[in-house]
Amino acid sequence: MMIIAALLLALVALLAMPLVSSKGEQSPSRRPWAIAAVVVMVGLVFSLTVVGYREPWLPQFKAPPLRAQTTGSTNLVIRGAALFHRQSCILCHQIDGQGGSRGPNLSQVGARLSRDQLVWRIQNGAASMPPYAGVLTAQQLRDVVGFLATRK
Known part of the structure; x- marks a missing residue:
C-alpha cells in the first residue's frame, strides 16, 4: 500500500x-x-x-469458518477445524470449496498423506507455506493433524 x-x-x-x-x-x-x-x-x-x-494466488482474507458438515462432530476434529481457521490456514488452503486457492486443496489430504507426513509438512512448511514448528503447541499440532487426517 x-x-x-x-x-x-x-x-x-x-x-x-x-x-x-x-x-x-x-x-x-x-x-x-x-x-x-x-x-x-x-x-x-x-x-x-x-x-x-x-488473482487466484491472493489469500482469501475474508474466508468464513468451515461449515459444521465439513468439520465433523468429534471434539478433536472440531478443535482442529477451529484452529485451521484461527491460524489462517484457510486463507490459502481450500477444503470442500471453502477458503483460498493459493495453497494446495486439502479436501482429501488425509488420503494422500499419513499423520507423520502431515506433522512434518506443518512443522517445516513448504514453498510458500511458513513453518509452524515454533508457532503451534504440541496439542494444537495434534488437533490440526487430527482434523486434516479425517479429510479423505
Missing part, C-alpha cells in the same frame, strides 16, 4: 511543480503531454491494483 501511495504522491508533486514554480508554463491546458502522462500512470496503478486483487 505504501508503494502505491508513494507513487501517487510523487505523481501529484510532479503535476503541481509548475504551479509552485515561478518560471515556465503554469496552465495545465498548455501542458497536455504532462497531464496525459499523469492520467495514464494513475490509470495503470489503479488497473494493476484491481487485477492484483482478482
Whole structure:
C-alpha cells in the first residue's frame, strides 16, 4: 500500500511543480503531454491494483469458518477445524470449496498423506507455506493433524 501511495504522491508533486514554480508554463491546458502522462500512470496503478486483487494466488482474507458438515462432530476434529481457521490456514488452503486457492486443496489430504507426513509438512512448511514448528503447541499440532487426517 505504501508503494502505491508513494507513487501517487510523487505523481501529484510532479503535476503541481509548475504551479509552485515561478518560471515556465503554469496552465495545465498548455501542458497536455504532462497531464496525459499523469492520467495514464494513475490509470495503470489503479488497473494493476484491481487485477492484483482478482488473482487466484491472493489469500482469501475474508474466508468464513468451515461449515459444521465439513468439520465433523468429534471434539478433536472440531478443535482442529477451529484452529485451521484461527491460524489462517484457510486463507490459502481450500477444503470442500471453502477458503483460498493459493495453497494446495486439502479436501482429501488425509488420503494422500499419513499423520507423520502431515506433522512434518506443518512443522517445516513448504514453498510458500511458513513453518509452524515454533508457532503451534504440541496439542494444537495434534488437533490440526487430527482434523486434516479425517479429510479423505
